[in-house]
Amino acid sequence: MTTYMDLVLFKAAAEGDSGPFENDQTRLDQLLTPDENTILHVYLGNQSRKLKATDFVDKILEMCPPLLLQANKKGEIPLHLAARYGHSNVVSVLIDRARALPTDPESGETEAKKMLRMTNEEGDTALHEAARHSRGHVVEILTKEDPEFSYSANVHGETPLYIAASIGWYWTAERGKVVNEILGNCISVDYGGPNGRTALHAASMKGDDVFIDLLVSETARKLLEKEKTLTKTTDENGWSPLHYAAYFSTWLNVSAVKVLLEYDASAAYIAETEKKRTALHIAVIQGREYVMKEIVSGCPTCCDLVDNRGWNALHYAVASKDTKVFKKCLEIPELARLGTKKDDNGNTPFHLIAALANKNHHWRHVLFHETGGQIYGLNKRKLSVNDIYLGEFGEIQKEILESLEDIGSGPIGRSLFVLKKKNNDEKIKEEEEALSKARESHLVVAALIATVTFAAAFTLPGGYKSDRGTALLAKKAAFIVFVISDAISMVLSISAVVIHFLISLIHGFELVKRKDISEDAAMTLFGIATLLTMIGTGTMIIAFITGTYAVLESFLGLAISTCLIGLSFFLLVGLVFHFIRKDLKDNIKF
Known part of the structure; x- marks a missing residue:
């Protein structure tokens, strides 16, 4: 008969206090939580640090041996929790306890191996749990105890090796140890994963980090040393590990691409099932310059491969709608010669x-x-490049737009891509609105300061000498501080106004491009507006400088100091232009 633990017993189990259970008359295997967790489940799930002492576990199992293999509602036995939380000492104790039990006479299987092979409701063994949580020492113990067993996939299609090779959001040396222990200790290894992927596919999906790149590429190398055919294994989409490496790699982490090509350069010939894109097509549409170079240098002849429309890599460079990607492709001789190659409609990339x-x-x-x-x-259609440029041919433009949809298919799935893009667009919109409100406030303050300081420069305290028009208080220390402070305030506030103007200019041009308004007209208007604004700002500063010089001419030192402060505006604006010159060059041409 099941008895639920009261608060006193629960706290005792969580803290590892065996005293209350020695005097309890209830059978310990019947003392459960609503989730059917036993005393050992509660204890192992509430230890935040790795356990050195195993006294509590030993005592409880002495009092009630059946708890060793008793599962909770999720099908988890104590070994699952010990593996999940990295309690390697407890894992050893549990295995020793199971070894002491008699062997099953029918199957000839020891209780220790039976325990290691037990799965929870999701099909996870203790090794799955240890791999998922990067418990390298636990993995070492488990795999050495049962090296003959080929740990199969859980209900999600994940094997322990696939889980260990999956980078997720991070990668650590401990996770690398998990892979090494599985490959080194298990005689028969299952490399499988969900949707037809393998552990090598998982290792090819990595983050933007050099340290991660080195660890993951080493993992890929170890996988290939064990099983070289993994380079040719494709998933349900027909994507090879090289496809994934091309999709996810950046200039910081191309080592996985190098390793894959080093073991099997012919992997560059593998085309996906539906659209027939190779890894090179994927690298180009993603704008991965360094990946392109690695693939081309490792397998130059793959450049001739085309997709299901006859598009080569240079067609894809155009489809990216990024001129930088296209120009980078032209710097690679093997890709540059594709400029005259035609697709199924007879269009070259230049069409x-x-x-x-x-x-x-x-x-x-x-x-x-x-x-x-x-x-x-x-x-x-009997059209030349010049014919298309001079005419209106929406069909070809439609083909290009449709090609951009290819980015959403493949490893991450079109629906996820669209959802991610939508979420990003909403986030960007919110950030833009918040930034716009903040900029409006800043602009009002800066303009107000500029207006007040400009007026103050010509409404000087104390007035002017009637005969010469110069300041009466020019020799006073307080007046000198006033004039210099006013000049500095004027320069800084006007500089802030100009910076906000430039931000609006760049942001406005980006909006024009998004809305697909004629860029020529937009550039002309922006160019004129920028020129007029900058000239007007510059002449206002000159007016300020010359005006203050006129009223302070009799006091040359103060006049020159004020003029120099005013002229520093042009230096500040020059520095601003220096920092944003790349954005201006890319977006605005006068």
Whole structure:
């Protein structure tokens, strides 16, 4: 008959106090929580630090041996919890206790191995739990105890090795140890994961960090040393580990790509099931310059492969709608020669660029400066590059827009991509609104200060000498401080106004591009507005300088000091332009 633990007994179990249980007349295997956790479950789940002493576990199992294999509602035995929380000493004690039990006469399986192979309701063994929580020492104990067993996948399709190789949001040396222990101790290893992926797929998905890159690439190397065919194993989408490495790698972490190509350069030939994209196509559409170079240098002939529409890597560079990506591709000779290659509709990459160049000056610049006088021929509509540029051909533009949808398919799934993009867009919108309100407040304050200081410079305290128009109090120390402070305030406030103006300029231009308004007209208006504003600001500063000099001319030192402070405005603006020159160069051309 089940008896629920009262508060006193629960606290005693959580703290590892065996005293109250020695005097309790209830059978300990019937003393449970509503989730059917036993005393050992409660104890192991409430220890925040790794346990050195195992006295409580020993005493409880002496009093009630059946607790060793008793599961809670989730199907977890004490070994699951000990593995999850990294209590390696307790794991050893539990295994020793199980070894002491008689072997099953029918199966010939020892109780220790039976315990290690027990699964919870999600199909996880203790090794799954230890791998998921990066408990390297526990994994070492478990795999050495039962090296012959091939730990199969849980209900989610995850094997312990797949879990260990999955980077998630982080990677540690301890997680690397988990992989090493499984590969080193297990005789038969299951590499499988969900959706047809393997542990090598999981290892190829990593974060943007050099340390992580080194650990993960080493993991990939160890996996391939054990099983070289993993490079050719594809998931349900037809994605190989190299596809994933190309998708997730950045300039900081290309080691996994190098390792995959080192073991099997032919992996670059593998095309996905539906759209027939290779890892090179993925690297280009993602703008991974360093990954492109690694793939091309490791397998140059893969550049000739095309997708299900006949698009090569250079077509994908255009599909990215990023001129920088396209120019980087042209710097790679093997990719640059693809400029004359046609897709299934007879379009070369430059036919697609011509369609974009109608409304985008960046692509117009590429079209005029990168063609090099080459003849690209006619497409299947009998149209040349020049015909498309001069005419209106929405079909080709539609093809390009549809190609961008490819980014949402593949490893992360289209629906997740759209959801992520929506969430990001909402977040960006909220941040933009908050920033806009803050900028409005700052701008009002800065403009007010500029107005007051400008007026104060010509309404000087004490007035002027009627015969010369110079300040009466110019020799007073307090007046000198007033004039210099006023000049500094004027320069700083006007500088703040100019900075806010430049922020609005860049932000406004980005909005124009998002809304697909004619960029030529926008650039012309922005250019004129910028020029007029900057000239007007500069002349206001000059007016301030010359006006204050006129009233302080008799006191040359003070006049020169005030003028120098005023002229520092141009230095400050120059520094601002220096820091934002890249954004201005990329977005605004006068």
